[in-house]
Amino acid sequence: SSSSSSSSSYSPSSASMMDQRNVILLEKLEAAAEDNLTFVVYEYINFCDESFDKYLNEKIANLPTEQEKQKLGRVRYEINSARQNKLKVADNLLRDILQAGGNSSDFQLKQMEAKLQMHLRKSEIDMAFMVVLQLNIEDAHNSNATMAVQIMQHMQTLIHEYQDEIVSPPVRLMRMLVREEDPYV
Numbered sequence: 001s002s003s004s005s006s007s008s009s010y011s012p013s014s015a016s017m018m019d020q021r022n023v024i025l026l027e028k029l030e031a032a033a034e035d036n037l038t039f040v041v042y043e044y045i046n047f048c049d050e051s052f053d054k055y056l057n058e059k060i061a062n063l064p065t066e067q068e069k070q071k072l073g074r075v076r077y078e079i080n081s082a083r084q085n086k087l088k089v090a091d092n093l094l095r096d097i098l099q100a101g102g103n104s105s106d107f108q109l110k111q112m113e114a115k116l117q118m119h120l121r122k123s124e125i126d127m128a129f130m131v132v133l134q135l136n137i138e139d140a141h142n143s144n145a146t147m148a149v150q151i152m153q154h155m156q157t158l159i160h161e162y163q164d165e166i167v168s169p170p171v172r173l174m175r176m177l178v179r180e181e182d183p184y185v
Contacts, residue, residue, distance in 0.1 A: 086128040
């Protein structure tokens, strides 16, 4: 049988995989007892992406009773709290790494690099850290803090290089292409 293909890259099979993942994730979060919901959410927070947020919001909107809505609302609250906590941890981690470099007039780049490498090896550099780092780069750029921008961009490059080394060659190529700014590449 032949089927017409759409120009969209979002295929039914990828949609159903995403739906299945969201259903399973919500089941795990709903199964958590009230007293350990925070722990379970923190364990699965990296899987709670935009598609899951949309799924959860639709699920809450379609529930018939206020009691059911409140139960899932508690899950949504815990997810948002976990995200906020991860951003605070990432902010403190960035501050810690930058402070390893000394004061603004006497940056010790090698000390910062060593501290960053230690956190990379411990797998403490996550998406929240990358978000905080990018926001700080933008703030420093807007404040015309050229040295701070250069240092944090250097950190970002080191992180990308480290992550590129630990993935398979096809994934490495994809990561490099996504970061490429030249539209012809």
